[in-house]
Structures are given as C-alpha cells and as structure tokens.
Amino acid sequence: MAKMNLLQAVNSALDTAMAADPSMICLGEDVGKFGGVFRATSHLQEKYGVARCFNTPLTEQGIAGFAVGIAAHGSTAVAEIQFADYIFPAFDQIVNEAAKFRYRSGNQFNVGSLVFRTPYGGGIAGGLYHSQSPEAYFCHTPGLKVLVPSTPYQAKGLLLAAIREPDPVIFFEPKRLYRAAEGEVPEEDYELPIGKAEVLRSGSDITLLAWGAQMVEMQKAADKAAEEGISCELIDLRSLLPWDIETVSKSVCKTGRLVLAHEATHTGGFGAEIAATVQHECFLSLEAPITRVTGLDTPFPLALEKEYLPDYLKVYEAIVASLNY
Numbered sequence: 001m002a003k004m005n006l007l008q009a010v011n012s013a014l015d016t017a018m019a020a021d022p023s024m025i026c027l028g029e030d031v032g033k034f035g036g037v038f039r040a041t042s043h044l045q046e047k048y049g050v051a052r053c054f055n056t057p058l059t060e061q062g063i064a065g066f067a068v069g070i071a072a073h074g075s076t077a078v079a080e081i082q083f084a085d086y087i088f089p090a091f092d093q094i095v096n097e098a099a100k101f102r103y104r105s106g107n108q109f110n111v112g113s114l115v116f117r118t119p120y121g122g123g124i125a126g127g128l129y130h131s132q133s134p135e136a137y138f139c140h141t142p143g144l145k146v147l148v149p150s151t152p153y154q155a156k157g158l159l160l161a162a163i164r165e166p167d168p169v170i171f172f173e174p175k176r177l178y179r180a181a182e183g184e185v186p187e188e189d190y191e192l193p194i195g196k197a198e199v200l201r202s203g204s205d206i207t208l209l210a211w212g213a214q215m216v217e218m219q220k221a222a223d224k225a226a227e228e229g230i231s232c233e234l235i236d237l238r239s240l241l242p243w244d245i246e247t248v249s250k251s252v253c254k255t256g257r258l259v260l261a262h263e264a265t266h267t268g269g270f271g272a273e274i275a276a277t278v279q280h281e282c283f284l285s286l287e288a289p290i291t292r293v294t295g296l297d298t299p300f301p302l303a304l305e306k307e308y309l310p311d312y313l314k315v316y317e318a319i320v321a322s323l324n325y
Contacts, residue, residue: 004185007178009152010040010117013159014078016189018048021076024163026053028063028080028117037082038119038178064090064116068098071111071168078163084120084172085132098168099143112166117159120148121213121263122295122309123176127302133212133264133295138170139241139273145169145194146241150215152183154238157192165194174213181216197244199251203233206257206319209248209274211237214261220312225319232319240270248274249281256287259318261310266294288325291318 004012018024026041032055035042045053056063060081067079081087087094094116102110122131138146145167149155155173162169200215201222210218215236222232233251237243252258258278260271275290293310301308 001184002187003182004152005179006149006152006155006173006181007038007040009155009185010159010173011042011044012185012187013156013163014041014044015047016156017076017078017160017163018044018052020189021163023074024052024076024078025070026078026080027056027067029058029082030055031080036080038175040117040173041080060086060088060090061093064093064098067114067116068093068101068111071114072101072109074113076113076163078115078117081116081118083130084118084134085129087116087118087134091137094138094144094168094170095141099141102167103143110166111168113163114168115159115162115171116169117171117173119175119178120172121174121176122300122305123213125302125305128299131300131305133262135170135172135240136264136268136270139270143167144241145239146172147194147239148172148174148212149238150174150177150212150236151181152185154192154198154236156185157190158194158238160189161191161194164191172212176213177216195239195242195244197247198236198238199233199247200236201232201234203231203255205231205255206259206322207233207235207248207251207255208315208319209235209237209258209260210262211240212263214263214310217310217312217315218261221315221319224312224316230319230323243274245277245281249278252278252282253285256285257322258290259293259315259322260290261293261315263295263309265297266292267297269294288322291322293318
C-alpha cells in the first residue's frame, strides 16, 4: 500500500496498465512530456516512449476519431479530453461511432478497448467552460459505460477495470478532488467491479446517494445529521452506466427515504433517472418524496460558484425536510 492522492492513483493505474499491455496507447493534449494539464500522465512518455504516450493536436474530434481507430484495430486506447466541458466536439464520434461499433457489426468488430478520461465538475473557480458535469448525456447512450470515482482507491481500481472492459468507457475524474482526496492505494494491480455501488455507512432513517466530489458533501451532511440523532445510510454510486439498482433499492426500501445529489443541472440530470427507478422499485416503502439536491438550471457561474454547487448544508436541509414530511 502507498499513500496517494486521486491524481497519483490515476497515474499509477495508467502505468500499471501500460506495463501489462504492450498495445496500450495514451493520447491527448499535452499528455506527453508535459504530463497533461493536471499531470495525470506524468513520466509515462519517458517510461514507455513517444509511440505509446503522445500529444495530439488541439482538436477533440481528432482525439476521439484517432482513439476509435486505434481501438478498432486491436490496440488499447486511453484518450484524455483535457476538460469534460470540451468533450462535446467529440460527441458524434463517441455516441454515433464508439458506442455503436459492436452493435452495427453484429459483434464482428468492436472498439471495446477504449477509454475516454476527462476531469469534470466545479470547485476550482473554473467558470462556465471548465466546471461542467456532462455525465447524463452519455448515460443516455446504449453501448457506453460511465464511471466516476470519488477516492484514490476507487480511481485506480475502476480505471484499470475500465481499460480492460470489453465496452467503451467514459471515465469522469472529479478534478476538485485530484489533490484534495488522499488515501491508501495498493501499488499492485487490482480492479473494482463496474456496476456495483459502495455502501460507505449503514443507517436506518434515510438513504444518501451521490458520486464523485459530491461524496465529500454527503459525508459532511451525514455527520451533521448524526449529531441530531439521524441515522443516514451513505452510498457512493461510482458506476452510473450501468448503475447498481439492487443496492440502492434495497437501502431505500429499508430507510423509506432518499436524498441524492449531483453537480449537474437539475433538469435532465442523472438523478432524475435514479429517482424514477427508485420510485418504481420502492413505491410502497417510501415515506417521503425522493429529493434531488443539484446544480441550478443556469450556465455554471464563476462569481456565484458556491451558491450554484450543492453542499452539505443544502443536503442537510433536504434530510430534515424529508424526515419532517
């Protein structure tokens, strides 16, 4: 075990995967000698050479198209989109090509060995073009898998699983936690299961559900609620597509209440899908309406970032309201 922050855990996963798979290639803007804008790919080029870790032109369409081509020809491609806000120029290649390769060929060919890594979310004063959370767009697309770690341990284990997954994966990394989250991470190779949520804390009064950087706020809210004698069951979803309906539903059937949080806007956020499914699965067990604590339906503001983002106080208010319903 070694003490790592989330960024170091991502780097360790990439290093581990490249050592094990000679066909694996890392590509993206400034990922080579510079190590990327956040240094996630530091030292990989000097260790594995410029043919396996290299810079691309500043064009997301090109990054995605090149990565799809690499994967289609049998190599393992891990492409970095420098900020999730800039994944949209590559949207067509990802949802119309990568996600459909296997289906359109009747499984004669595929781009399964393909991962798009990208930092997402607010909390770094990045303004409207460096703070968005676009996960729901991709969760709408059959053929993709969508993962969001919240700890260094998850980041390495989930990224290694994503790289070896036989379907293309979008791997959203909460940049707010890159250097803030630190924990014990195995130095050896390991994987965490895709599609399985993690129950961080058992409770009996209410279920709290989130992913990525929102897990920090959820844990603070659960701690504050505990001071008032409220028992919260805390779940880290970590895999959005597929997501762990069984674990979440079992928890809500036990507690009768659900508060979920995400940074993306309220309308059409992935929380709406979760709420609809839980309502269907747990209808007779619900003691209060399902509550979503989310970002606002506006572009992401710079000066009002703290007002925009869900935080533990907003979550705590939702917990109290649900219990008093």
